[in-house]
Amino acid sequence: MPRKSKKINIRLVAEEAGVSLASVSRVLNNHPDVSEALRRQVMAVVEKNNFTPDKSVERLLRISVIVGVGDITDYIATILTGMGLAANAEGIELSIQRYTGRLPLLRACRLWRCNAVAVISGTEWLDEISALAASGIPCMLINTPLEGERIGYLCSNSYHAALQMLKYVHSQGHRRIAYLGAEPPNRSYQDRMRAYGEFMESIGEAADSLLVPPYPVGHIDGIGRDKEAGYQQTMQLLSRAPDVTAFVCANDEIAFGCYKACFDSGLRIPDDVSVVGCDDQSFAKYLSPGLTTIRMPLTYMGRRSIHILGDYLRGKLAVLPQEHLPAELVIRNSAASPSPGA
Template sequence: MPRKSKSVNIQLVAEEAGVSLASVSRVLNNHPDVSEALRRQVLAVMEKNNFTPDKSVERLLRISVVVGVGDITDYVATILTGMGLAANTEGIELSIQRCSGRLPLLRACRLWRSNGVALISGTEWLSEIPEVADSGIPCMLIETPLERENVGYLCHDSRRAMQQMLNYVHSLGHRRIAYLEADPPNRSYQNRLDAYRELMESIGESPDAFRIPPYPVGHIDGIGRDKEAGYQQTMQLLSSYPGVTAIVCANDEIAFGCYKACAEKGVRIPEDVSVVGCDDQSFARFLSPGLTTIRLPLTYMGRRAIQCLGDFLRGNQTALPKEHLLRELVIRNSAAPPCQTKINGANCSRMKRK
C-alpha cells in the first residue's frame, strides 16, 4: 500500500521530476530563487500526479496588492480597506507593494513570495500580466479589463458613469460646464474626459472651451488628481471663466479642493456654481453642501478581489470573475439649475436652495 504522508508525496514528486526535495519545497513556497523552467518542471509532475499541498499550506496563502509609486489616494485606500477586510476573514496574508518598475513584475512577485496578485489600476503593468498569469500566479485586476486565462477583473464603466453625471447636470439646464481633469490620465480618467468632450459637442459647445488641465502638483510626486490639484484648478477657472455655471470634477478629491477655492473666492455652491464629482468617497456626504457624485462599489471591489483569489487558489472555484459593476448617481445638494444672471456675468441673486 503506498504511503500517503505529505513528506512522501513531496518525495515522489521530487524523484519523478529529477530534482531535490528542497527544490520541490521552494516551488511550493513560491521561493524567488527558482528558475521558471524548474518551476514548470515540478508543477507539471504535480499536476500529472494530482498532487496538491495539504490544508496547512493553504492557510499560508500570500496575496500581493500592487499599486503605483505615489498612488495611495483616498480612492485606492477605499479599495484596500475592502481587501483588508476580506484577507482577515479568509485567513490570507496580504501585503501592499508599490512596484516602481525597476524589476519585471514576475520577478517582483517571486521576491514577494506571491501566491496571487491583485493590481489596482495596473495599466502600466498590463503588458507584463500575461507572463505572470502564464507562470501560474493568478491575477485579479481592478479597473483594468484583460481577457486572459488565469486573470480576472472587476471594473466599472468610467465613460458611462461620467455620462450619467453629465446628463444629470445638463438636465438641470447647464451648458457652460467646466471640467477639472486628473493626472496621470489612466484609462479610467481618459474615459471620463472623453465622456465630457462628447457631451459638450452634442450640445453645441466647444469640447475644450471650459476644460481645465491637471495641475502638476498633487499629494506626492507631482500627481495632479487630489485636493491640492482641484484647489489650484478651480482658482484658475474662476479667474478665467466667470460665466461657468457648473464644474464637473474628475473625482471627489478634486471636488474637495474645488470647494475650498470657491469658499475663498466667495463663490457659493450651488447658488453661484454647481459642483459635482465622481467616486462617492467617504467625505463626500460630509461636505457642505453634500457633494453630488457617482457611487462606485470600491470597498466591494476590494473585498471580492481577495475572496475570489483565495477561492481560486484553494480550488474552490475554477475561474476568476470578469465583471463590470453597477454604478449609482447620488444626488445631494451641490448641484442646482443655473442662475441666469450668473450666465450674463452679474452676481447671482437666486434664492438659496433648501
C-alpha cells in the same frame, strides 16, 4: 491482480520531476531562489497529477496587493479596506507592496513569495502583468481591464458613470459645464473625459472652451495633489470662462479643491455654481454642502477580489471573472439649477 496506483505525494512529485524533495518544497512555497525553468518543471508534474499539498498550505496563502509608489490615497485606502476584510475572513496573509519597477514584476513577486497578486490601477504595468500570469501567478486587477489566462478584473464603468452625472447636471438646467481632469490620464480618466467631450457635443456646446490643461494628480511626492489640481484648474477656468455654471470633477478630491477655489472667488455652492464629483470618497458627504457624486463600489471590489483569488487558489474557481460593475448617482446638495440670467 493489478497493483494499486500510488496516491500522489510530494515525494512522488519529486521522483517524477527528477528533482529533490527540497526543490519541490521550495517551488510549492514560492521560494524566490528557484529558477523559472525548475519551477515550470515541477509545476507541470503537480498539474498533471492534480496534486494538492497538505491542507495546512491553505492557512499559508499569501496575496500581494501591488500599488504604485506614493501615499495611500482615500481611493486606494477604500479598496484596501475591502481587501483586508476579505483576507481576515479567508485566513489569507495579505501584504501591500510598493512596486517601483526597479526589478521585473515577476522577480519582485517571487521575492514577496506570494501565491497571487491583486493590482490596484496597474495600467502602466500591463505587459508585466501578462508575463506574471503566464508564469503561473494569478492576478486580479481593480479598474484595469486586461484579457488573459489567469487574469481577472473588476472594473467600474467610468464612461457611463460620467455620462450619468453629466445628464443629471444638464437636467438641472446647466449648459456651460466645465470639466476638471487629471494627469496622468489613466484608463478611467480617459473614459470620463471621452464621455464629457461626446456629451457636450450632443448638447451643442464646445467642450474645448471649458477645459484647461489637466494639473498633475496623485501622491508621488508625499503630498496629495488632487485637491491642488482642482483648485488650480478652477481658478484658471473662472478667469477664462466666468460664465461657467457647473464643474464636473474627475474625482472627489479634485472637487474638494474646486470648493476652496469657489470660496476664495466669492462664489456660493450651489447658489452661484454647482460642483459634482466621482467616487463617493469618505469625506464627500461631510463637505458643506454635501457633494453630489458617483458612488463606485470600491470596498466591494476590494473585498470580492480577495475572495475570488482565495477560491481560485483553493480550486473552487476554474477561471478568474472579468466584470464591469455598475455605479450609483448620489444626490446631495452641491448641484442645483443655475441662477436666473446665468
